[in-house]
Amino acid sequence: MALERLDLEHIPPSYQIYTAFFRDVSNADFLYAQLLSRNSEFEYAFIDASSVISRLHLFSAIYSAVNVLLDGNLRTPNVHSEIVVSLNINNNIADAYRRWGITPSKTKDLVVVKVVPTSNAQDESSTTIQTQQAVWEHLSQQVQGTPTPLTDDELAKTTDWPKVRKYYRLNGVPALDRVADEQDKRKQSEKLAIMGMALRGL
Amino acid sequence: MAATDGQQFPPPKVLTYPASAPPLLVTQGAEGRLYKTTHLAPNRPCALKYRPPKPYRHPILDARLTKARISSEAKVLERCWREGVPVPAVYAMDPAAGWMMMEWIEGIPARVGINKLLGDRREEEEEEDAEAPLPETCETLLADLMRRIGAAIGALHKTGVVHGDLTTSNMMLRPRRRGYGNGSGADGDGDDAEVLKGDVVLIDFGLATQSMSDEDRAVDLYVLERAFASTHPRAERLFATVLEAYKETFKKASSVLVKLEDVRMRGRKRSMLG
Known part of the structure; x- marks a missing residue:
C-alpha cells in the first residue's frame, strides 16, 4: 500500500494523517469536479506536486492546518482545504487553490493528504472512522496515476522551481543570491518558504 | 539560566500534544518562556517562544499585546533572514495563542x-x-x-x-x-x-x-x-x-x-x- 501514515510531532492522537503521491495523473478534471461539487467522499487535500518543495514543506502546511482545526478557527470548509490554504503566504484563498490545489488539465503529479479523526476526536462531522485500508482503496480506485513513494527525491523531480520562486517571492532575495551551491540554495529556499507560510498574512 | 524542572508552569496548549521527547524549559524571561522541543520530526529541534497571558492585564489588551509582539518579532526575523543577517528561521507560529517555533541554534x-x-x-x-x-x-x-x-x-x-x-x-x-x-x-x-x-x-x-x-x-x-x-x-x-x-x-x-x-x-x- 502506497498510503503513508505520518507521525508528526505535536499532533494529538485524535487525528491520523495519511499521504500518497501519484505521478502522471490522467483524471485531474474528474477529481477537481468532485471537490467543486463538495462530494463528501472526496474530502482530501489534492495538492499539485509541482508547487511542493519537499516533505518538510508539505508537513509544515499540514501541521499549521491541524493546529487551526484544533483551535476551531477553520477559514475554509475543512482541514483539507485548510492544508492547501496553509501553503500560501497570504490570505487569498482562491489564489491558494489555484496555485497549490489540483487544476483541471494542468495537474500531472498529485500529492494527496487525508486527515482522519479517530474515535476520540470531537469532530461532529465524523460519522464513521475510515481505516488506512479503506482510504487507500478509495484513493487507488479514484485517482488514475502511478503511486509513487512520497520521498524528497521523488518530490524534487516534480518541483517547478521558477513557479515556487514566484509563489514564495524568492527572486532577488539577498540571502539566496549569495549561496553558490545549488543544493544549499534549495535548502535555504525551503526554509524561506516555510517561514513565509508561518508568517502568512502578517 | 538553564532550568530543567519544566513542570512548575503549565506548558502552552501547543506543547500538550504528544512528541518524541518532552519539551524542555530552557529559560524564562520577564515576558515569556523558551522551550526546546521538536518541529514535525524528532530530529528537527526547535525553540518555542511562548508569551503566557498576563493576569494583571485586561484580557482584551493582553491578547492584543501578545499577538502584536509575537507578530512583530516574527516579521523582524523574516526580514533579517531574507537579507542574510544570521538569525534563527521561523518554523511555525500562532500569534493569537502567543507562541512561535524557531530554528534551534546549536552552540x-x-x-x-x-x-x-x-x-x-x-x-x-x-x-x-x-x-x-x-x-x-x-x-x-x-x-x-x-x-x-x-x-x-x-x-x-x-x-x-x-x-x-x-x-x-x-x-x-x-x-x-x-x-x-x-x-x-x-x-x-x-x-x-x-x-x-x-x-x-x-x-x-x-x-x-x-x-x-x-x-x-x-x-x-x-x-x-x-x-x-x-x-x-x-x-x-x-x-x-x-x-x-x-x-x-x-x-x-x-x-x-x-x-x-x-x-x-x-x-x-x-x-x-x-
Missing part, C-alpha cells in the same frame, strides 16, 4: 564562550588586574570574534532593524559545519578556542524594532558596550574592534558612531524628564 552564547576563555586564564594568572595584557593567541581569537560580532550588528542595522537588547548572551556561537574539527590545537584551550570560531547568530528579537534612525542604532551599540563592560571587564578594550568591524560592514556607520558619543555622554534615555 553556546558568546558570553559563555568569552568568559570560558578569560576564566581559564584567570585561574592561571591569579588575581591580576583587568588591565593585564592577555596572551597573544587569546587576544587574536577574541579580536576575531569581536570583528564577527561587529559585522553581524552592521548587517542587522543595514536591514533597518535595531535589536533593542544587544548583549553577548543574545549572540550564539554556532559551530561551523565546514572545517569543523580541524584546527583544535593540542594545547589545553583547543576546545574553547574552537568554540570562539563559531558563527555569530543573533537571537531574542523580542525587543527589536524596525528603525533607520542613527539615534536608535547608537543606543543599540551603547547597550552592548555597557553590557560588555560589565560581563567581560577584562575584554573591555576589545569593544573598539566591534565598532571597527561595524564601520566596515555598514556604510552609514560613521554618523551612528558620532551619535554614540552623544549617547555615551547622556546615557540610554534621550530625555531626562519623567
Whole structure:
C-alpha cells in the first residue's frame, strides 16, 4: 500500500494523517469536479506536486492546518482545504487553490493528504472512522496515476522551481543570491518558504 | 539560566500534544518562556517562544499585546533572514495563542564562550588586574570574534532593524559545519578556542524594532558596550574592534558612531524628564 501514515510531532492522537503521491495523473478534471461539487467522499487535500518543495514543506502546511482545526478557527470548509490554504503566504484563498490545489488539465503529479479523526476526536462531522485500508482503496480506485513513494527525491523531480520562486517571492532575495551551491540554495529556499507560510498574512 | 524542572508552569496548549521527547524549559524571561522541543520530526529541534497571558492585564489588551509582539518579532526575523543577517528561521507560529517555533541554534552564547576563555586564564594568572595584557593567541581569537560580532550588528542595522537588547548572551556561537574539527590545537584551550570560531547568530528579537534612525542604532551599540563592560571587564578594550568591524560592514556607520558619543555622554534615555 502506497498510503503513508505520518507521525508528526505535536499532533494529538485524535487525528491520523495519511499521504500518497501519484505521478502522471490522467483524471485531474474528474477529481477537481468532485471537490467543486463538495462530494463528501472526496474530502482530501489534492495538492499539485509541482508547487511542493519537499516533505518538510508539505508537513509544515499540514501541521499549521491541524493546529487551526484544533483551535476551531477553520477559514475554509475543512482541514483539507485548510492544508492547501496553509501553503500560501497570504490570505487569498482562491489564489491558494489555484496555485497549490489540483487544476483541471494542468495537474500531472498529485500529492494527496487525508486527515482522519479517530474515535476520540470531537469532530461532529465524523460519522464513521475510515481505516488506512479503506482510504487507500478509495484513493487507488479514484485517482488514475502511478503511486509513487512520497520521498524528497521523488518530490524534487516534480518541483517547478521558477513557479515556487514566484509563489514564495524568492527572486532577488539577498540571502539566496549569495549561496553558490545549488543544493544549499534549495535548502535555504525551503526554509524561506516555510517561514513565509508561518508568517502568512502578517 | 538553564532550568530543567519544566513542570512548575503549565506548558502552552501547543506543547500538550504528544512528541518524541518532552519539551524542555530552557529559560524564562520577564515576558515569556523558551522551550526546546521538536518541529514535525524528532530530529528537527526547535525553540518555542511562548508569551503566557498576563493576569494583571485586561484580557482584551493582553491578547492584543501578545499577538502584536509575537507578530512583530516574527516579521523582524523574516526580514533579517531574507537579507542574510544570521538569525534563527521561523518554523511555525500562532500569534493569537502567543507562541512561535524557531530554528534551534546549536552552540553556546558568546558570553559563555568569552568568559570560558578569560576564566581559564584567570585561574592561571591569579588575581591580576583587568588591565593585564592577555596572551597573544587569546587576544587574536577574541579580536576575531569581536570583528564577527561587529559585522553581524552592521548587517542587522543595514536591514533597518535595531535589536533593542544587544548583549553577548543574545549572540550564539554556532559551530561551523565546514572545517569543523580541524584546527583544535593540542594545547589545553583547543576546545574553547574552537568554540570562539563559531558563527555569530543573533537571537531574542523580542525587543527589536524596525528603525533607520542613527539615534536608535547608537543606543543599540551603547547597550552592548555597557553590557560588555560589565560581563567581560577584562575584554573591555576589545569593544573598539566591534565598532571597527561595524564601520566596515555598514556604510552609514560613521554618523551612528558620532551619535554614540552623544549617547555615551547622556546615557540610554534621550530625555531626562519623567
